[in-house]
Amino acid sequence: MNRKKFLISIGLLGTTTLLFPSNLMNSISNKWSNFKHIYSNNKLKGEFFKFLKNVFNLFPEDKLHGLISESTNNKSSDKEIYLDAQSKLDDISPFFSSFKYELPALFKQKEEMARQSLKLLEAGATYNGYLEIGSSGRYLDYLEEKVNIEGNRYYADGKEPGYSLTEMVDRGQIAIGADYIPLADYNTKYSEIIENESLDLVTVYIGFHHCPINLRETFISSIRDTMRIGGKLILRDHDCHDKDQETIVALAHDVFNMGTRETWEYNANETRNFYSLDFIIQFVEKIGFRFEEQTLYQEGDPTKNSLMLFTKNETS
Numbered sequence: 001m002n003r004k005k006f007l008i009s010i011g012l013l014g015t016t017t018l019l020f021p022s023n024l025m026n027s028i029s030n031k032w033s034n035f036k037h038i039y040s041n042n043k044l045k046g047e048f049f050k051f052l053k054n055v056f057n058l059f060p061e062d063k064l065h066g067l068i069s070e071s072t073n074n075k076s077s078d079k080e081i082y083l084d085a086q087s088k089l090d091d092i093s094p095f096f097s098s099f100k101y102e103l104p105a106l107f108k109q110k111e112e113m114a115r116q117s118l119k120l121l122e123a124g125a126t127y128n129g130y131l132e133i134g135s136s137g138r139y140l141d142y143l144e145e146k147v148n149i150e151g152n153r154y155y156a157d158g159k160e161p162g163y164s165l166t167e168m169v170d171r172g173q174i175a176i177g178a179d180y181i182p183l184a185d186y187n188t189k190y191s192e193i194i195e196n197e198s199l200d201l202v203t204v205y206i207g208f209h210h211c212p213i214n215l216r217e218t219f220i221s222s223i224r225d226t227m228r229i230g231g232k233l234i235l236r237d238h239d240c241h242d243k244d245q246e247t248i249v250a251l252a253h254d255v256f257n258m259g260t261r262e263t264w265e266y267n268a269n270e271t272r273n274f275y276s277l278d279f280i281i282q283f284v285e286k287i288g289f290r291f292e293e294q295t296l297y298q299e300g301d302p303t304k305n306s307l308m309l310f311t312k313n314e315t316s
Contacts, residue, residue, distance in 0.1 A: 034251040035081045037244075039072040044244060047302040051252050054300035057108070058259050063092035068255065078254065079264050086258045106170065113205055113307070114142030116296040117234055120309040121147055121201075129199035130154070130178075131190070131226065134206030136161035137171035137178060149201065153178035154194060186211045189218075191225035199226045207237030207305075208280070210271050220287050224312060231312045233289060239304040240274035249274055249303045277306055288313050 038044045052061040071085040117139070126148040132140060136155040143149065155178045161167055168174050181193055202223055211219055227233070240246040250272060257267040275283075281291045289310035296307040 031077065033078050033081075034247050034254055035068065035072045035078055037247045038251050039069055044248065045069070048248055048251060050300050050302045051248070052255070055109075055298065055303070056252070056256060056259065057104075059089065059092055060094070064255075064259070067092055079268070082254060082258050082264050082267065086261070089259065089261075110138060110142055110172075112298050113139055113236070114145075116298075116307045117143060117203070118146045119296060120234060120292070120294060120307065121232065123147065126150060127200035127232070129201070129228075131156065131194065131199055131202045131223070132178070133157075133183070133202065133204045133223070135170075136167070136180070137173075137176065139203060139205065140177065141172035143203075151200075152194075152198065154181050155179070156181040156183050156188060156190070158183045186215045186219045188222070190222045192222075194226040196225050197228045200228055200231045201234070202227060202231070203234045205234075205236045207235065209237060209274050211273065212271055213273055216273075216283075217287065220284060224288050227312045229312055229314050233284075233310040233312070234307065235280075235284065235310060236305055236307045237277070237280055238274060239277035239306055241276045241278075245304065246274050252303050277304075277308075281308070284310055288315065 038048050049061065049065050052059075052064050056064075067085050067088055068081075071081045071088075075081045075084050121143075123146050128151040130140065130149045130151070131154045132138070133156045136157045136159075140149070140153070155161060155176075157180070160180050160182070161171070161176045163174070163176075171177070181188060181190070204223075208216065208220065223233070238245075238249045240249055253270065253272060254267060257270070277295065285291055290313055292309040292311060294309055298305060
């Protein structure tokens with residue numbers, strides 16, 4: 001660089017420093033922040049409040065919204081915001097919060113998922129063989145009120161179901177009622193555990209977005225192989241069609257983990273691969289399913305978590 005260009009570059013650097021205060025320069029250079037992207041934009045902030053009110057709802061939504069906003073204003077990074085807000089959750093948690101917020105939130109989500117699922121399934125139909133991935137019978141009791149589920153039943157989850165009060169409330173009955181399969185970080189090969197073409201109904205309410213990309217095709221293919229031709233796959237996943245929507249969904253995961261007292265390290269290391277709904281549908285169809293052209297959303301949910309129905313093709 002010659003002397004003239006060097007002086008010009010130094011001058012521009014000095015001008016930039018004058019025009020943009022140091023805190024703004026730091027924010028530009030800092031890592032992307034889910035909290036700041038949403039809570040510094042009034043429109044996105046208002047949208048995210050709907051998640052606290054209509055979906056998460058483990059704390060008084062106004063107080064949690066205010067707490068997150070305050071921590072976001074006072075702290076610099078997502079880690080600092082997460083830990084600061086988490087340390088103050090007890091301040092906004094009322095007495096008997098489990099009865100006032102946590103249990104009603106659980107029942108609301110169970111009822112919503114069952115209601116939507118029954119819109120997709122044929123009322124009174126019989127399904128021989130059932131696999132629930134991501135939970136241990138949370139939705140089975142509700143589904144059985146409207147459809148007949150016979151034969152072998154399986155739960156694939158990260159934790160083996162037991163008989164604690166919380167677990168029994170979660171599944172709606174004392175009995176476990178199914179064989180347990182470890183989820184095993186999406187390395188589970190279901191077709192090596194469950195007889196091939198033996199299931200009529202599989203539900204994946206947790207979606208595929210926590211599945212590592214390198215395991216995605218083998219994981220879904222393994223599910224497919226356990227299903228009979230014409231078997232039904234109920235899948236719920238987010239429609240992340242642009243950066244704002246992806247950030248709302250990412251922040252919903254952050255706040256869920258924060259509110260359920262997960263460590264920052266757990267949250268930071270959580271696998272998240274968000275996709276548009278168009279991509280998800282095309283990908284699942286490519287593996288041997290037919291999309292049944294219905295997408296159901298929970299009212300007031302800004303994460304656009306869509307419930308879909310797929311049917312296993314004859315040519316799988």
